Amino acid sequence: MxxxxxxxxxxxxxxVAGGEASAVEVTRAHLDRIAEVxxxxxxxxHVDTEGALAAARDVDARRAAGExxxxxxxxPVAVKDVLTTRGVPTTAGSKILENWRPPYDSTIVTRLxxxxxxxxxxxxxxxFAMGSSTEYSAYGPTNNPWDLGRIPGGSGGGSAAxxxxxxxxxxxxxxxxxxxxxxxAVTGTVGAKPTYGGTxxxxxxxxxxxxxxxxxxxxTVEDAALLHAVIGGHDPRDSTSIPAPVPDVVAAARLGxxxxxxxxxxGIVTQFSxxxxxPGVLAAFRESVDTxxxxxxxxxxxSCPHFxxxxxxxxxxxxxxxxxxxxxxxxxxxGLRVGDDxxxxxxxxxxxxxxxGFGPEVKRRIILGTYALSSGYYDAYYGQAQKVxxxxxxxxxxxxxQVDVLIxxxxxxxxxxxxxxxxxxxxxxxxxxxxxxxxLYGGPAISVPCGLSEGLPVGxxxxxxxxxxxxxxxxxAALESAVGTFTPPAx
Amino acid sequence: xxxxxxxxxxxxxxxxxxxxxxxTHVELGTNTKMFCGCPTDFGGEPNTxxxxxxxxxxxxxxxxxxxxxxxxxxxxxxxxxxxADWCRFARKNYFYPDMPKNFQISxxxxxxxxxxxxxxxxxxxxxxxxxxxxxxxxxxxxSLHVGGATGRIHGATESLVDYNRAGIPLVEIVTKPIPGxxxxxxxxxxxxxxxxxxxxxxxxxxDVRMEEGSLRCDVNTSLNLPGDExxxxxxxxxxxxxxxxxxxxxxxxxRQAALLDAGTKIIQETRHFQxxxxxxxxxxxxxxxxxxxxxxxxxxxxIAPDRAWVAELKAALPELPRVHRQRLQEQWGLSDLxxxxxxxxxxxxxxxxxxxxxxxxxxARKWWLGxxxxxxxxxxxxxxxxxxxxAQVAELQRLVDEGKLNDKLARTVLEGVAAGEGSPTEIMAAxxxxxxxxxxxxxxxxxxxxxxxxxxxxxxxxxxxxxAGALVGAVMKxxxxxxxxxxVRDLILTRLS
Numbered sequence: 004m005x006x007x008x009x010x011x012x013x014x015x016x017x018x019v020a021g022g023e024a025s026a027v028e029v030t031r032a033h034l035d036r037i038a039e040v041x042x043x044x045x046x047x048x049h050v051d052t053e054g055a056l057a058a059a060r061d062v063d064a065r066r067a068a069g070e071x072x073x074x075x076x077x078x079p080v081a082v083k084d085v086l087t088t089r090g091v092p093t094t095a096g097s098k099i100l101e102n103w104r105p106p107y108d109s110t111i112v113t114r115l116x117x118x119x120x121x122x123x124x125x126x127x128x129x130x131f132a133m134g135s136s137t138e139y140s141a142y143g144p145t146n147n148p149w150d151l152g153r154i155p156g157g158s159g160g161g162s163a164a165x166x167x168x169x170x171x172x173x174x175x176x177x178x179x180x181x182x183x184x185x186x187x188a189v190t191g192t193v194g195a196k197p198t199y200g201g202t203x204x205x206x207x208x209x210x211x212x213x214x215x216x217x218x219x220x221x222x223t224v225e226d227a228a229l230l231h232a233v234i235g236g237h238d239p240r241d242s243t244s245i246p247a248p249v250p251d252v253v254a255a256a257r258l259g260x261x262x263x264x265x266x267x268x269x270g271i272v273t274q275f276s277x278x279x280x281x282p283g284v285l286a287a288f289r290e291s292v293d294t295x296x297x298x299x300x301x302x303x304x305x306s307c308p309h310f311x312x313x314x315x316x317x318x319x320x321x322x323x324x325x326x327x328x329x330x331x332x333x334x335x336x337x338g339l340r341v342g343d344d345x346x347x348x349x350x351x352x353x354x355x356x357x358x359x360g361f362g363p364e365v366k367r368r369i370i371l372g373t374y375a376l377s378s379g380y381y382d383a384y385y386g387q388a389q390k391v392x393x394x395x396x397x398x399x400x401x402x403x404x405q406v407d408v409l410i411x412x413x414x415x416x417x418x419x420x421x422x423x424x425x426x427x428x429x430x431x432x433x434x435x436x437x438x439x440x441x442x443l444y445g446g447p448a449i450s451v452p453c454g455l456s457e458g459l460p461v462g463x464x465x466x467x468x469x470x471x472x473x474x475x476x477x478x479x480a481a482l483e484s485a486v487g488t489f490t491p492p493a494x
Numbered sequence: 495x496x497x498x499x500x501x502x503x504x505x506x507x508x509x510x511x512x513x514x515x516x517x518t519h520v521e522l523g524t525n526t527k528m529f530c531g532c533p534t535d536f537g538g539e540p541n542t543x544x545x546x547x548x549x550x551x552x553x554x555x556x557x558x559x560x561x562x563x564x565x566x567x568x569x570x571x572x573x574x575x576x577x578a579d580w581c582r583f584a585r586k587n588y589f590y591p592d593m594p595k596n597f598q599i600s601x602x603x604x605x606x607x608x609x610x611x612x613x614x615x616x617x618x619x620x621x622x623x624x625x626x627x628x629x630x631x632x633x634x635x636x637s638l639h640v641g642g643a644t645g646r647i648h649g650a651t652e653s654l655v656d657y658n659r660a661g662i663p664l665v666e667i668v669t670k671p672i673p674g675x676x677x678x679x680x681x682x683x684x685x686x687x688x689x690x691x692x693x694x695x696x697x698x699x700x701d702v703r704m705e706e707g708s709l710r711c712d713v714n715t716s717l718n719l720p721g722d723e724x725x726x727x728x729x730x731x732x733x734x735x736x737x738x739x740x741x742x743x744x745x746x747x748x749r750q751a752a753l754l755d756a757g758t759k760i761i762q763e764t765r766h767f768q769x770x771x772x773x774x775x776x777x778x779x780x781x782x783x784x785x786x787x788x789x790x791x792x793x794x795x796x797i798a799p800d801r802a803w804v805a806e807l808k809a810a811l812p813e814l815p816r817v818h819r820q821r822l823q824e825q826w827g828l829s830d831l832x833x834x835x836x837x838x839x840x841x842x843x844x845x846x847x848x849x850x851x852x853x854x855x856x857x858a859r860k861w862w863l864g865x866x867x868x869x870x871x872x873x874x875x876x877x878x879x880x881x882x883x884x885a886q887v888a889e890l891q892r893l894v895d896e897g898k899l900n901d902k903l904a905r906t907v908l909e910g911v912a913a914g915e916g917s918p919t920e921i922m923a924a925x926x927x928x929x930x931x932x933x934x935x936x937x938x939x940x941x942x943x944x945x946x947x948x949x950x951x952x953x954x955x956x957x958x959x960x961x962a963g964a965l966v967g968a969v970m971k972x973x974x975x976x977x978x979x980x981x982v983r984d985l986i987l988t989r990l991s
Contacts, residue, residue, distance in 0.1 A: 093552075107553075323789060327587050327597050
């Protein structure tokens with residue numbers, strides 16, 4: 004058997020289904036790889052060795068009993084630490100949840116288990132998913148396998164790095180303003196943000212409820228589509244979950260892989276003309292546009308005039324919601340408690356707990372959001388931001404009357420060195436410039452590797468109308484079939 | 495604050511005009527909580543009726559309870575409100591030790607029901623109370639303070655929280671300000687809460703028990719000089735009996751009048767009602783009021799009640815208490831005064847059910863307002879708790895109608911019914927209380943009476959038939975009241991003719 008950790012999820016699943024390798028062997032190979040490289044990568048906050056082996060044994064037993072196995076049975080999957088996993092530490096990258104073991108599984112994890120995938124551990128992330136570099140994790144940053152001195156993207160840097168370091172063939176992320184796609188782009192992997200409501204948020208520790216979207220991360224488009232199909236679909240526990248079947252993303256990916264995009268109309272957003280973007284990123288993007296045209300796609304320019312207000316609107320809406328969502332972290336019922344000496348008051352304990360439990364970016368956003376929602380400022384800030392959100396949605400609707408999907412670079416720049424943007428929050432926020440409009444709109448978007456710039460991966464983003472997730476998989480798979488996948492240097 | 499001398503109530507209402515407003519919280523009687531599937535039963539071992547959702551654990555999400563939405567719409571319809579085509583939940587952000595998420599899911603500027611009214615009777619006059627809104631929210635948990643002498647937080651060594659109540663569906667019903675009630679402001683407030691309680695009970699949406707907190711009131715009161723704008727209001731929180739509603743309004747009127755007389759401004763604040771004194775003490779003032787930072791709840795989709803569904807719910811509303819009472823009064827042929835005494839005795843349903851079991855309204859009313867009310871008063875219990883059911887009362891009356899019991903015997907049987915000895919027929923049999931109308935058995939008693947009262951017998955023979963009553967009485971005495979009076983009288987007259 005060749006090295007199973009280098010295989011795609013599709014290949015691993017075939018191996019297990021065909022009996023050429025047991026799920027336990029596959030799992031052990033990945034646990035070994037984690038043991039070998041993760042002290043340098045630091046993709047994982049917790050490796051659930053026991054749980055993973057138990058899940059793998061269960062798959063092997065079911066196979067032995069002749070039970071039908073799902074298309075991803077026996078495949079290890081790394082789960083962003085923002086999703087609750089019963090009995091397994093879940094911290095959302097924060098000190099305030101250090102050692103917290105939830106009494107329940109998130110719906111995503113429930114579906115992963117039901118599909119026979121093997122949850123192998125919890126991946127590092129910016130605290131409460133706030134950040135674009137994983138430098139805001141309370142447990143130290145994750146290093147980009149392409150260059151250990153650079154960021155792996157954020158907030159889902161751990162999930163993306165686990166894929167790029169061959170520690171897992173599949174991973175789960177969550178995308179509030181680009182936290183699946185942006186790490187995907189800077190690590191040369193595939194990351195998809197499904198339609199908002201297309202994947203359940205039940206058990207996803209909330210950052211910004213109206214934007215948060217869990218989604219698949221993989222090394223190939225087909226793998227991402229298979230994972231998407233496993234975790235997607237209506238969940239009665241999430242009121243915002245869409246009561247409709249997931250579009251057939253797997254079939255769309257396979258169709259795209261034939262390399263034919265005849266009749267597909269791609270839109271390039273005028274407002275994403277590249278101001279502030281690195282020349283290497285723009286060059287890779289233009290080359291990809293040529294490639295897509297050669298595959299038969301028609302490319303037109305469309306105007307989305309309100310996209311330029313997306314970033315400020317996002318940085319009012321997301322902090323506003325987070326200021327409310329994070330109110331429950333008070334040191335009373337779960338997680339960290341500081342100063343409980345029997346003398347201090349409840350308010351003092353709560354204050355000390357939050358001061359020590361929350362990191363700087365989380366505090367910044369809570370304060371920002373509290374201010375934006377306060378009476379007297381609500382209309383000027385939150386209210387205005389919601390109006391901008393409506394206008395951005397209209398931009399998308401109008402654009403999708405002209406084209407099937409919109410394309411752009413995923414990020415304005417390739418992976419940057421650690422510390423280069425933490426001093427200036429605005430510079431950090433720019434990392435999500437191209438990804439944020441989609442979150443405000445609610446539609447799906449995917450990042451797929453499209454080339455290299457100065458030896459580092461560049462991602463292409465494909466945005467589709469809500470509930471048309473299949474379209475973006477088709478285009479992504481077509482591009483992948485033309486440009487191939489990108490392998491980082493050996494660790 | 496130095497003690498203030500209160501003016502007299504008459505003096506206050508002569509010089510000031512009160513405006514009251516009421517916010518009533520009602521716990522809905524749904525099987526499950528507002529946003530999760532946990533049971534809503536009262537009590538239970540602390541924290542056994544909880545789940546990640548009602549505990550507000552990280553990652554958990556609310557899902558609105560359709561039964562609660564339906565109940566709220568029915569309440570809105572019963573209160574003549576418009577039902578919103580589209581509305582949303584909002585988050586009310588504030589810290590409260592027993593509130594799991596540190597925000598409450600409520601409705602803010604987009605309530606489900608708006609702009610209705612409720613007609614209530616105040617001393618024989620109908621007053622229309624405007625309803626501002628009816629909206630849904632979730633209840634909080636309960637704190638228990640342990641180690642102190644009083645059970646309050648002061649002096650406690652530790653505080654425990656029970657989240658069983660957290661997430662119970664609540665409906666808040668807010669009136670518009672009620673001006674123009676003058677001296678009857680306290681009675682009007684009470685009449686409103688009473689009528690509201692009856693409406694909610696008739697809808698079957700809540701057990702409306704004020705003593706268990708399933709219905710609780712915040713009472714707003716203000717005073718102004720005639721012709722002036724409305725005064726600054728205070729809000730007296732969590733008033734939990736009908737009597738206290740009335741007392742709270744009255745005491746706030748007196749307190750505010752004293753302050754205004756002294757030239758002191760009323761500050762807008764929440765106050766707490768004190769059952770022992772009937773007064774209020776200050777709570778939070780507006781200066782330190784929380785900024786709730788309301789915004790639309792992003793975890794829940796908006797509610798857009800289907801119009802056909804709302805129409806169905808409207809068509810299926812039960813007859814509301816006021817209409818129901820008017821119909822019964824008409825059917826029973828009662829004067830306003832008589833109906834009032836039925837209402838005061840809390841006997842409407844009991845009489846109605848007794849009539850339904852086959853008794854005339856007059857007979858039913860006679861038993862419930864007479865013998866049974868007397869017993870209830872003596873025992874100091876509600877009429878409904880006296881131990882006799884409408885079916886038993888109807889059976890008793892039937893026995894009287896059939897001549898098997900006379901009035902006196904019937905009262906004795908009723909005593910047995912109230913004591914739980916069984917049905918009237920069973921008690922009659924067990925105690926041997928039936929009327930004896932068998933002539934054979936009575937003839938001896940009649941003859942005995944005639945022999946013992948020759949003077950009376952002579953008068954009857956002379957044609958003075960009215961004298962027969964004395965002999966009937968004598969026979970009744972010897973038969974312990976069980977003889978049928980008419981049979982006895984006939985026998986006497988036959989014997990002496």
